[in-house]
Amino acid sequence: NMKNKILIVISNYYEEVANNLLKGAVKELKLSKIDYDIVYAPGCFEIPLLISKNIKIYKGFVALGCVIRGETYHFDLIANECARKIMDISNNSLKPIGFGILTCENIKQANIRSDVRKKNKGKEAAKACINLL
Numbered sequence: 001n002m003k004n005k006i007l008i009v010i011s012n013y014y015e016e017v018a019n020n021l022l023k024g025a026v027k028e029l030k031l032s033k034i035d036y037d038i039v040y041a042p043g044c045f046e047i048p049l050l051i052s053k054n055i056k057i058y059k060g061f062v063a064l065g066c067v068i069r070g071e072t073y074h075f076d077l078i079a080n081e082c083a084r085k086i087m088d089i090s091n092n093s094l095k096p097i098g099f100g101i102l103t104c105e106n107i108k109q110a111n112i113r114s115d116v117r118k119k120n121k122g123k124e125a126a127k128a129c130i131n132l133l
Contacts, residue, residue: 006036006129007058009051011044011065014107017114021064021100024120029062032130041065044101045078048085055093060129062098064122066110069103079103096132100125 008025012018022038029036039054041047044065051061063086069075082101090097100122104110113121 003057003059004035005058006034006060006062006126007051007054008036008038008062008064008126009041009047009054010038010063011041011047011101013043014066014068014110017066017102017107017110018064020111020114020116020120021066021102021122021125023116024114024122024124025062025064025098025100025126027116028123028126028130034130034133036062043078044082047082047101048089051086051089051097055089055095058095060096060098060133062100062122062125062129064100064125066102066104066114068107068110069105075103096129098125098127098129 041050047063067079102110102113
């Protein structure tokens with residue numbers, strides 16, 4: 001029995017950034033009167049697994065998180081693999097996955113891109129998912 005719901009999968013490794021991305025996504029889903037659940041991942045690398053585990057239960061997904069170059073030597077690996085896996089899951093399942101994982105040079109950049117008063121990447125990811133439903 002497929003829920004008429006979206007699953008937000010979020011890494012809250014950078015708590016403030018994650019909370020702002022989540023606010024943006026939730027606001028967008030509520031505006032469209034779309035029901036959602038939230039599940040937390042320890043880091044962005046775990047997001048694809050959590051989406052895969054729930055792929056049959058939800059009609060769409062919003063992936064939220066942040067990877068910062070200066071703080072992870074394996075920045076490119078995490079950013080690239082995460083994006084590639086999420087794209088694969090979306091293509092294989094034919095379900096929309098809004099991609100709201102920030103890849104930033106520093107925390108300042110991440111704060112700007114997750115600012116709820118401005119161009120919030122969480123909001124954009126939710127909107128992308130909604131448009132594809």
